[in-house]
Amino acid sequence: MTNDIKYIYALDEQGQTVSINDIPNEDKSLHTYHCISCNAAMIPRMGKVRKWHFAHKGTEEHCNPETYLHKLAKRLVKEKFDDSNSFEISYYQDVKCSLLQTCSLAQKSDCHYKMLKTYDLKKYYDTCNVEQPIDNYIADLLLTNSKQPSIKPILIEIQVSHECEIEKKKSGLHIIELRIKDENGITDLLKTDLKENSYADRDIDNIGFAKFYGFTRKCKEPEPLEVKRINRFYLYYTGNSYVESISCKYQPENKIKTRTLFEVSIGETKLSTYKMGYLLAIQNGVITRACCFCKYYRSGFDVGKGDNSTFCCLYKNYGTPKNPIETHAQECEYYRDNEEDIDFIEKHMPKYIIAK
Numbered sequence: 001m002t003n004d005i006k007y008i009y010a011l012d013e014q015g016q017t018v019s020i021n022d023i024p025n026e027d028k029s030l031h032t033y034h035c036i037s038c039n040a041a042m043i044p045r046m047g048k049v050r051k052w053h054f055a056h057k058g059t060e061e062h063c064n065p066e067t068y069l070h071k072l073a074k075r076l077v078k079e080k081f082d083d084s085n086s087f088e089i090s091y092y093q094d095v096k097c098s099l100l101q102t103c104s105l106a107q108k109s110d111c112h113y114k115m116l117k118t119y120d121l122k123k124y125y126d127t128c129n130v131e132q133p134i135d136n137y138i139a140d141l142l143l144t145n146s147k148q149p150s151i152k153p154i155l156i157e158i159q160v161s162h163e164c165e166i167e168k169k170k171s172g173l174h175i176i177e178l179r180i181k182d183e184n185g186i187t188d189l190l191k192t193d194l195k196e197n198s199y200a201d202r203d204i205d206n207i208g209f210a211k212f213y214g215f216t217r218k219c220k221e222p223e224p225l226e227v228k229r230i231n232r233f234y235l236y237y238t239g240n241s242y243v244e245s246i247s248c249k250y251q252p253e254n255k256i257k258t259r260t261l262f263e264v265s266i267g268e269t270k271l272s273t274y275k276m277g278y279l280l281a282i283q284n285g286v287i288t289r290a291c292c293f294c295k296y297y298r299s300g301f302d303v304g305k306g307d308n309s310t311f312c313c314l315y316k317n318y319g320t321p322k323n324p325i326e327t328h329a330q331e332c333e334y335y336r337d338n339e340e341d342i343d344f345i346e347k348h349m350p351k352y353i354i355a356k
Contacts, residue, residue, distance in 0.1 A: 005065040006053040008183040009072050010035060010042045017075050020044055020052045036075065037068035066160045073158040073178065073186050074130055074140050080190050081121075081128040081143070088193035089176065090118040091212040098222035104353045105230055105248060105267040113227045117219055118193060124151055137168050169213045179209035224249050228268065233277030235262040235286065239327035243273045255355045262286040267350035274308060276352075278326055279345050284354060290326040295338040 010033040012018050018033065028044040033054060035042050040063065042054040056063060081087050097103070097111040125143040132142035134153060141156035154174040157164045164177050176194060180186050194210045226249035234242045236259055251265045262281045266273055278290035291297050291310050300309035314334055315322040329335045 005068065005182060006051055007035070007042070007055070007068065008053060010044075010054040017072075017079065020046070020054055035063055035068070036071050037065075038063040069160045069180060069182070069186070070140075070158050072183065073160075073180050076186055076190055077141055077156060077158075077178070078128050078130060081141075085122065087121045087125075088118055089121060089195075089210070089212075090116045090193050091196040091210075091215055093117045093217055093219040095219040095225065096222045097225040097227060099224055099249075100222065103248070103251075104351050105251065105265065107267075111225065111227055111248075113225050116195065121154065125154065135171060135173065137171065137173070164213075171214070173214050175213040177211040177213070179211075226250075230268070231266045231273040233262075233264045233266060233273055233280075234260045235277065235281050237261050239325040241274060241277060241326060243277070251353065252355065253353065263355035265353045265355075267352060269348070269350045271345060271348055272308075274326075275341075275345055276349060279342065279349070280352060280354065287327055287330060289329045289335060289337075291324055291329040291332075291335075292326055293338050293342050294329055294332075295336045296334065297338070 008020050010018055010020075013032045017036070018031075023031075023044055023046070025046055028046055033042045033044065034040060035054075035056060038056075041057040043057055044052070045055050046052045092114045095113055095115050095117070097106065097113075100106045100108070100111050103111070121143060125145050127144045127146050129142050129144070130140070132139050134142060134155065137155075139153075139155035140158050143154040143156065145151040152174055154176060155168075157168075157175060157177045159177055159179045160181070164175060169175060178189060178194065180189065189209075196212050197209045226247045228248050229245045230248050230251060232244050232246050232251075234244075234257055236242070238259075246265070252263075255263050257263065262277075262284070264277055264280050266276055266280075269276070272292075275292050278287070278292055281287050282289060282293075291312070292299075294312075296313040298311040298313060300307035300311060303311045305311070309323050310326060312320045312322060312324055314320045318334055320332060320334060321328060324332075
């Protein structure tokens, strides 16, 4: 990885970090440059064939590319913190749904979600120092609040080839570990906020890697979340019905369709949403009965049609409609309750919301 280092950066005579790409060709001889790692003199190479870079005067054997990357990353991160109006980080937190206490379909085990939450560290920290001691450790970069020392510091650790030691990770300190492999990786990383990468352990070549240790994983502020799908049952004045999947975040408290007689949102279940919808309509006095609860009812799946259509077993003997609409049961003289089926649905009915 570090064998490909081209030394894109160096320090000028004032100790400022300079990129070879920011030097006008006509100015390359007007300044002196030295190595960020070993402090040796460097020459800007800005030809037409090879990629522009700084070259050591003499041999490079005494210079360690990993040390160069490590020092460079610390410099550029510190410069970004010092020179920017904001310094944002994003890491995963467990967020509870703000509707948890009011939603009839809410379940504590389901109504939360891990999501990237972004924070601007410049709102809490005003100082970034290099190689600072803290709790028997040395931080590559240490963010602190000079006016409120009680605010817990944040350590930013740079990983080129070696990870942050396990003891430091487990210390309870707030640690952001950044993995980089070359100069371009550092600049790419700094173009956006420091974002936690959930796949970082799998691929060392991930650009924009950031890993967070010791940070609170439970978000204090709940949000209205779209964490699951629920079924919305519609019973129309015509007797027909329809079920659609909607987000729990956008579940309506009232009727949303003008031509419906009854609407209801039904939580997760393995039972027939249509049967539960009709049973709820009956329980709420909207209709008196439905074909799906008749002992002579069969579904399209039962008779080989492969759908949810209604099939009446009596149509040949008594001339009833072969495929009646569900509400035909209200006027059918041959309707008989399938009490076993009704009892089973009632016992396993999930929580629901009735649209008024």
